[in-house]
Amino acid sequence: MRTVLLPLVTSLLILPSGAGAVSPPMGFSLESAVFERSGGADLRLTAVTSCWLEGGLEAEARLGFGSADRPGGRATATLTPGLGLRWGPGLGRWRPLLGVEAGLQLSADGRSPAATGAARAGIERYLRRDLPLLVAVAVRTTAGAGAALEPVVGLGWFP
Numbered sequence: 001m002r003t004v005l006l007p008l009v010t011s012l013l014i015l016p017s018g019a020g021a022v023s024p025p026m027g028f029s030l031e032s033a034v035f036e037r038s039g040g041a042d043l044r045l046t047a048v049t050s051c052w053l054e055g056g057l058e059a060e061a062r063l064g065f066g067s068a069d070r071p072g073g074r075a076t077a078t079l080t081p082g083l084g085l086r087w088g089p090g091l092g093r094w095r096p097l098l099g100v101e102a103g104l105q106l107s108a109d110g111r112s113p114a115a116t117g118a119a120r121a122g123i124e125r126y127l128r129r130d131l132p133l134l135v136a137v138a139v140r141t142t143a144g145a146g147a148a149l150e151p152v153v154g155l156g157w158f159p
Helices: 003-016
Strands: 026-037 040-054 056-070 075-087 094-107 114-128 131-142 146-156
Touching: 003 131, 003 146, 026 056, 040 146, 056 094, 075 114, 094 131, 114 146
Parallel strands: none
Antiparallel strands: 026 040, 026 146, 040 056, 056 075, 075 094, 094 114, 114 131, 131 146
């Protein structure tokens, strides 16, 4: 029996593992953006999960927390889920980035969801091999609110 198990175990050890056993290169980041509204400036925090696709192209799932104007000049809390793509060539510690996203803006006061999207350009600086700092500018459009410029600062982690 032992002579049968030894070749079997040895053959299993030398077989190549399947692609499912290798986890894809994923990244996580937290971004903050300052945006203008009628009552002044406000802050949006966005949690981002990214997955490398091909070359410098990454897919992103984004979840933003912020506020939006409503009639009467008051703001309401919003949740903004979205999907996006970003491209950045690997140039060492400095990496220019271009990105687009599309999503919905959901208000806490029960108003109907509004379509939203953004285009951003920026640069990442790798503080360590797995820790990039992002500085960017985004143009965000939201149905019913128009377009606004957002300066963005973020910190990522790529395990």
